[in-house]
Each structure stands twice: as structure tokens, then as C-alpha cells.
Amino acid sequence: MLDLRSSTGWLFALLGVILMALGVFDPGLRASLTDLNVNLYCGIVMLAFGGVMLLLARKHS
Amino acid sequence: MKLAPVDYLILAIYFGFVLGIGWRLRKSVESSRDFLTSGRSVPVWITSLAFLAANLGAQEVIGMSASGAKYGIMTAHFYWIGAVPAMLFVGVFMMPFYYGSRARSVPEYLKLRFDEKTRGLNALTFAVMTVFSSGISMYALGLLLQLVLGWSFTASVLLSAAIVLIYTFLGGLTSAIYNEVLQFFLIVLGFAPLAIMSVVKAGGWSGMETRLPSVMTHSWKYMGDASQNPMGVEVFSMVAGLGFVLSFGYWCTDFLVVQRAMAADSMSAARRTPLIAAFPKMMMPFIVIVPGIAALAIAKMNIGYALPLKGDGYDYDQAFTTLMSHFYPSGMLGVGLTALMASFMSGMAGNVTAFNTVFTYDIYQGYIHKGAPDAHYLRVGRITTVVGTVLSIMTAYLAQHYNNIMDLLQLVFGFVNAPLFATFLLGMFWRRTTGHGAFTGLLTGTAAAALTHGLSVAEHKGGWIAPLHQFPSTMAQNFWIAIFAWTSCFLVTIVVSLLTKPRPAEELQGLVYGLTKVPHDVGVSWYRKPGPVAVLVIAVLLFLNFWFR
Numbered sequence: 140m141l142d143l144r145s146s147t148g149w150l151f152a153l154l155g156v157i158l159m160a161l162g163v164f165d166p167g168l169r170a171s172l173t174d175l176n177v178n179l180y181c182g183i184v185m186l187a188f189g190g191v192m193l194l195l196a197r198k199h200s
Numbered sequence: 201m202k203l204a205p206v207d208y209l210i211l212a213i214y215f216g217f218v219l220g221i222g223w224r225l226r227k228s229v230e231s232s233r234d235f236l237t238s239g240r241s242v243p244v245w246i247t248s249l250a251f252l253a254a255n256l257g258a259q260e261v262i263g264m265s266a267s268g269a270k271y272g273i274m275t276a277h278f279y280w281i282g283a284v285p286a287m288l289f290v291g292v293f294m295m296p297f298y299y300g301s302r303a304r305s306v307p308e309y310l311k312l313r314f315d316e317k318t319r320g321l322n323a324l325t326f327a328v329m330t331v332f333s334s335g336i337s338m339y340a341l342g343l344l345l346q347l348v349l350g351w352s353f354t355a356s357v358l359l360s361a362a363i364v365l366i367y368t369f370l371g372g373l374t375s376a377i378y379n380e381v382l383q384f385f386l387i388v389l390g391f392a393p394l395a396i397m398s399v400v401k402a403g404g405w406s407g408m409e410t411r412l413p414s415v416m417t418h419s420w421k422y423m424g425d426a427s428q429n430p431m432g433v434e435v436f437s438m439v440a441g442l443g444f445v446l447s448f449g450y451w452c453t454d455f456l457v458v459q460r461a462m463a464a465d466s467m468s469a470a471r472r473t474p475l476i477a478a479f480p481k482m483m484m485p486f487i488v489i490v491p492g493i494a495a496l497a498i499a500k501m502n503i504g505y506a507l508p509l510k511g512d513g514y515d516y517d518q519a520f521t522t523l524m525s526h527f528y529p530s531g532m533l534g535v536g537l538t539a540l541m542a543s544f545m546s547g548m549a550g551n552v553t554a555f556n557t558v559f560t561y562d563i564y565q566g567y568i569h570k571g572a573p574d575a576h577y578l579r580v581g582r583i584t585t586v587v588g589t590v591l592s593i594m595t596a597y598l599a600q601h602y603n604n605i606m607d608l609l610q611l612v613f614g615f616v617n618a619p620l621f622a623t624f625l626l627g628m629f630w631r632r633t634t635g636h637g638a639f640t641g642l643l644t645g646t647a648a649a650a651l652t653h654g655l656s657v658a659e660h661k662g663g664w665i666a667p668l669h670q671f672p673s674t675m676a677q678n679f680w681i682a683i684f685a686w687t688s689c690f691l692v693t694i695v696v697s698l699l700t701k702p703r704p705a706e707e708l709q710g711l712v713y714g715l716t717k718v719p720h721d722v723g724v725s726w727y728r729k730p731g732p733v734a735v736l737v738i739a740v741l742l743f744l745n746f747w748f749r
Contacts (some may be wrong), residue, residue: 141224143246143378147385150217154210154535161206161531168529172498172505173397178531181393185535188389 142200148192155186201348201525207534214538215363217382218545222367222375232577235372236557237304238463242374246381247469248476251460253380256387257547258540259337261488262344265523266516268492269507271430272416273748275492276485280419280745281443284478284737286451291461291474292734294452296718297628298462299470300710306455307562313627313711315635316566321642322620323562326455327555329613331588334551335595336606341544342596348521349537357596360541364548365589369582373463373557376549380460383542384480390539391487397527398494402501411497420749432658432673441679445686449621456554468721471730478737482744488520495519548592556584611653618682619645619689626693631705631712637697645689652681 161168162179170177229235242250267275303309307326311319338361342353367375402408409417415429422429423438433442451457451474461473496519499507505526507514524536560581569576599606623642626633654665658677671677708715726732 140228140241141221141378143221143381146217146221146378147382150214150382151385151389153213157206157210157213158531158535168531170525170527170529170533172401172503172526175397177393177397177527177529181389181532181535184393185389188385 142196144192144196144199148189148194148196150189151185152189152193155182155184155189158182158185201521201533203349203534203537204530206531207537210531210534211538211541214386214542218363218367218379221378221382222370225371225375225378228374229370229372229578232560232574232581233304234374235578235581236553236560237459238373238377240463241465242377242463244464244469244472244476246377247460247464247473249384249480250377250380251457251473251477252480253384253387253543253546254376254460254550255457255547256384256484256543257337257550258344258544259340259547261387261391261540261543262340262517262520264485264488265492265495265520268489269496269514269516269519270492272412272493273419273485273489274415274422274429274431275489276419276744276748277438277442279481279485280741281439282447283451283481284741285443286447287474287478287481288734288737289448290452290458291471291478292730294624294628295461295471295474296467296716297711297713298458299464299467300716300718302710304462304561305557306453306458307558309711310623310627310638311562311566313708314633314638318623318635318639318642319562319566321639323558323566325613325616327558327563329616330456330551330555330558331591332595332606332609332613334548334555334588335592336599336610337544337547337551338592338596339599339606341541342600344517344521344540347518348525353600357593360545361548361589361593364545364552365586368549368552368556369585372581373459373553376553377460377463379549380546383546386535386539386542388480388487390535390542391491393532394524394527394536395487395491395494398491398498398523401527402494402497408493408497411500412493416493416496418749419745426672426676431675432671433676433679437676437679437683441682445618445621445682446679448625449617449619449682449686453620453624455558456550459554459557460550467719468724468728468730472728472733475730475733475737479740482737482740491523492516492519495523498523551592552585552588555588556581559584559588614678614681615646615649615653615685618649618685622686622690622693626690626697627712629713630694630697631708631714632697632702633693634697634700634702636700637693637695640696641689641693644692645685648688649681649685652684653677656680 158178159182162176162182166176233239298309301309301312303312307319307323310322338357342357345351345356346353415422423435426432426434461470464470464473498505508518528536560577564580619642623638653662656669656671656677657663657667658671658674661674710716721729
């Protein structure tokens with residue numbers, strides 16, 4: 140049956156890459172109440188989470 | 201709030217993934233059991249997160265952050281006194297009977313334990329209630345997206361319903377459960393950054409304590425007297441009404457959540473499902489309630505953020521979305537919005553899958569067409585999925601045009617639900633309880649709830665018989681209605697049971713405490729046993745209640 144870990148992993152890795160790309164290529168993109176590069180940091184976290192899920196899926200397959 | 205093309209791209213990717221999961225799971229559905237009960241084959245980490253996510257609708261996210269801004273950290277009682285103790289109880293004490301009875305649904309358990317009429321009453325009211333509540337949350341979502349994004353009500357309602365329908369139609373309960381887990385991760389990763397940034401902006405917890413009245417940052421300190429806190433609720437009705445009657449009634453008897461645990465691959469996994477789910481559940485207040493409190497604190501700092509107004513007060517329901525648009529740039533904003541849609545979809549899929557199982561097994565197979573081959577019930581299950589979705593959409597439109605009817609219906613559903621836990625408690629732990637007792641108890645409890653509402657007034661609600669008593673808030677009124685309903689159901693069930701003929705013990709094997717063998721897990725590590733996991737949950741729970749007292 141479908142391994143949910145790999146689907147989750149791919150989704151968040153993909154979202155992470157998109158957000159990181161935004162953070163790197165358009166670092167001026169900011170919301171009004173924060174000076175942080177939100178897209179970059181959240182992208183890194185999501186990519187890391189996705190990566191861990193993919194690793195777990197590989198370990199069990 | 202303005203979305204950029206990348207936000208739409210993120211939303212589209214998410215939709216692609218949920219549909220893809222449904223598509224890939226379509227081959228695992230061969231029988232009605234696969235479609236409606238997942239064939240009892242889902243790993244425990246998946247059932248646990250689905251158990252949590254099925255209950256975590258968009259209304260909860262928006263509503264809980266609104267309550268956070270309105271009542272403060274006291275709102276966490278809905279988790280730390282409300283949900284979690286009830287989740288422990290259903291896992292440790294009740295799951296052996298649900299799972300061990302081999303019943304396919306909660307109403308079917310009532311049939312095995314009591315009789316046909318008790319099951320019929322429960323199945324019918326549950327089926328109607330699930331369709332309506334999924335329609336009402338669909339309405340809330342359409343309204344919200346219209347308000348913050350200017351999307352058309354019809355477009356957002358139809359699109360989200362169509363996606364939920366497709367993936368539940370293809371892969372059944374398994375598909376709904378798998379997607380709920382994806383939705384859970386998206387909710388956490390999409391909302392947690394907002395919670396962290398808003399709290400840091402407000403100067404941390406201590407900054408919020410200095411900017412806000414003390415009642416907003418203490419959960420227990422002002423509970424002694426109803427007049428001291430904005431909820432208008434005192435400690436007894438909070439603990440007995442919310443903590444005991446309402447929460448146990450929901451988490452221990454509502455098939456929507458119990459169904460997720462019953463899909464687990466073993467008895468031990470079924471019992472641990474609500475226990476493992478309790479850990480993330482206890483942490484949810486930090487993601488959904490605390491941002492609401494922070495929003496109020498930030499609004500007092502005069503740095504360009506204000507809570508939107510509605511009439512002569514704040515529009516608390518917009519606290520969460522306005523916060524999101526002030527902290528998330530395009531990109532992350534898309535993720536946040538996708539998480540909101542995901543929370544709505546997980547709640548709706550929960551309703552749809554619970555509805556189709558109860559309709560197919562308890563109403564169709566029970567009363568309309570018995571003894572057909574399984575392929576027939578699989579087809580009925582699939583058709584019911586479509587019908588349930590269509591009925592929900594119709595309810596959403598009904599709610600848009602006739603708000604008063606919806607309020608009335610929700611009130612009546614509350615009356616029906618309030619006494620339920622008394623019936624299950626007696627049914628599972630006192631073998632003398634009879635079907636006549638349970639049925640009469642349920643009817644009496646519902647009548648007692650209606651009577652309490654008719655005889656009391658709160659915020660101009662109720663009192664349609666005679667305004668004999670005044671409650672400080674509708675919340676207090678609801679809690680007391682529940683307490684009276686539960687107590688009268690409990691007492692009447694006992695009295696009528698003693699007057700009627702009990703069922704012989706051999707018919708109650710596997711259904712009642714004392715006549716059910718609970719397998720002991722020998723030779724597995726402690727964290728795979730329900731008992732130790734429950735103790736750990738209690739420890740964390742006590743700590744949270746103490747820390748935010």
C-alpha cells in the first residue's frame with residue numbers, strides 16, 4: 140500500500156524548495172509586521188521536515 | 201489580503217497531492233469494509249494524527265483564536281480540561297469494547313449491547329447531525345474566504361467539496377485518514393511560525409502579561425466566581441459541564457472520531473490512538489489560541505495592527521487571518537491559506553466518512569435492505585458519499601439564507617448529544633443496564649436539556665417556557681444544560697433498567713466490563729502499552745494546567 144511518509148515527504152520538500160527559492164531570489168518580500176525573511180526560514184524548516192520523512196520512508200522500504 | 205500567483209501555485213500543489221493520494225489508494229478498496237472501515241489495517245501513528253485532524257476543522261482554528269482574543273488563555277480549558285481527559289478515557293477504558301465487539305460503527309455497538317431502537321435513534325440523529333455540521337462548516341469557510349480574499353462563496357464551497365468528494369469516493373476511509381495526516385502536518389507547519397512570530401512581537405509571554413489584563417493570561421485564577429471572568433463560568437460547571445459531560449460525550453461516543461481509532465490494525469493500536477493524539481492535542485492551544493491573545497496584545501502596541509471592528513466591538517473571528525496577512529509574505533501566505541483550507545477539508549472528510557458508514561451499515565443495511573451481497577453495500581457506500589456531500593452543500597446554502605433555522609438545529613442537536621455519555625458509561629460498565637433503560641434515559645435526557653433551556657435565560661437566549669433562572673453567559677447555560685441532561689439520563693436509565701429484564705450474561709461477552717477479555721501486551725516496550733502512555737499524558741496535562749494557572 141501507499142507509504143504516507145513518502146507522500147508527506149515529497150509535498151513538504153517541494154513546498155520548502157519553493158519557499159526557499161522565493162526567500163533567496165526575492166528577499167525583499169516582507170509582511171508589514173516583521174523584518175524576517177519568513178519565506179527563507181520557513182522553507183528551510185519544511186525542506187528539512189520533508190527530507191526526514193523521505194529518509195524514514197526509505198529506511199522502511 | 202492579496203494573494204500572488206505563487207500562493208495559488210502552492211494551493212494547487214496541495215490539491216494535487218490530496219487527489220493523488222486518493223487516486224493511488226483506489227485499488228485498496230475491494231469490499232465495503234475496506235471502503236467504510238479501512239479494513240482495520242492502518243498503522244497507529246496515522247490513526248492518531250487522523251483522530252486529531254478529523255476534529256480540527258477550520259471553524260476550530262478560527263473559533264479558538266477568536267476565543268483566545270476574547271477570553272484569553274482560559275480558552276485552553278477546552279483542551280486541557282475538555283478534550284484530553286476524555287481522550288484518555290476513551291482510549292484506556294472504552295476502546296476495548298468498541299474494538300473488541302467487532303462492531304463497525306458506534307450505533308452498531310449500541311445494537312449489540314442494547315437493542316434495535318437505541319441504535320436506530322442514535323444512527324438517525326447522528327446521520328442528520330453530521331451532514332448538517334459539515335454543511336455549517338462549509339458555510340463558515342465560504343463566508344471567511346469571501347471576507348478575506350473576495351472569493352465567490354459558490355466557487356470556494358463547490359471547489360473544496362468537490363476535492364473532498366473525489367478523494368473519499370476513490371479511496372474511502374483510508375484515503376480520508378491518510379489525507380487528514382497530511383492536513384495535520386500542514387496545519388502545524390503552516391500555523392506554528394505565525395504563533396511564534398506573533399508571541400515574539402508581543403514581547404513573549406511576559407510582554408503579553410504586562411500589556412493585557414491579568415484575566416487574559418491565567419486559566420484558573422479567576423474561575424472561582426462567574427462574575428470575575430469574561431466567560432461567565434464558574435469552576436464547577438467548567439469541570440462537570442465541559443470537562444465531564446460535553447467532552448466525554450463528544451470524544452467517547454462521537455463516531456466521527458471513534459471511527460479513526462477503530463480503523464487501527466490491532467486492539468492495542470486502537471487503544472493508543474487517542475492517547476498518542478492527546479500529545480499534539482495538548483499543544484494545539486499554542487498554535488490556535490495563543491496567537492489570538494497575542495493579536496490583542498499587538499493591537500495595543502500601536503505599531504500598525506488593529507483588530508477589525510464589527511458593530512461596536514471587535515470582530516474576533518478575523519484575528520487569525522489578519523495576523524496572517526501582517527506576518528506572512530506571499531509564499532508563506534499561500535501555505536497559511538492552504539493550511540486553513542486543509543483544516544476545513546479534514547473536518548469535512550471526517551463528517552462524510554462517518555456519515556456514509558452509519559448510513560450504509562446502520563440505516564440501509566439495518567432497515568432498508570438486509571442480506572445483500574457485499575458488493576451491493578460497497579456501491580451504496582459510494583453513492584452515500586456523493587449524496588452526503590450534496591446534502592452538505594445544500595445545508596451550506598440553507599445556512600447562508602436562513603441563519604436562524606441553523607441556530608435552532610444546532611441547539612436541538614446539543615439537546616440530543618448531551619445525555620449520550622451517560623448511556624455509554626452505564627452500558628459499558630454496568631451489565632444490568634437494559635435496552636429499555638438506555639432508550640428511555642436518552643429520551644429523558646434530551647427532554648431535560650430542552651427543559652433547562654426553556655426555563656433559563658442567558659444573553660437573551662432560552663427562557664421560552666418561563667425565565668426562571670438567569671445565567672451569566674450562554675456558555676454557562678450550555679454547561680448546565682449538559683449537566684442536567686446527563687444526570688437525568690443517568691438516573692432514569694438506572695431506574696428503568698432495574699424494572700426491566702436484563703440480558704443474559706452470555707449475550708454480553710465482549711460488550712461489557714467484566715465480561716470482556718482485554719488482551720495484555722506481554723513483552724512489548726512500555727511506550728507501546730496504553731497504561732504508561734496515559735500516565736505520561738496525565739503528567740504533561742497537570743504541568744500545563746499548573747503552569748498557566
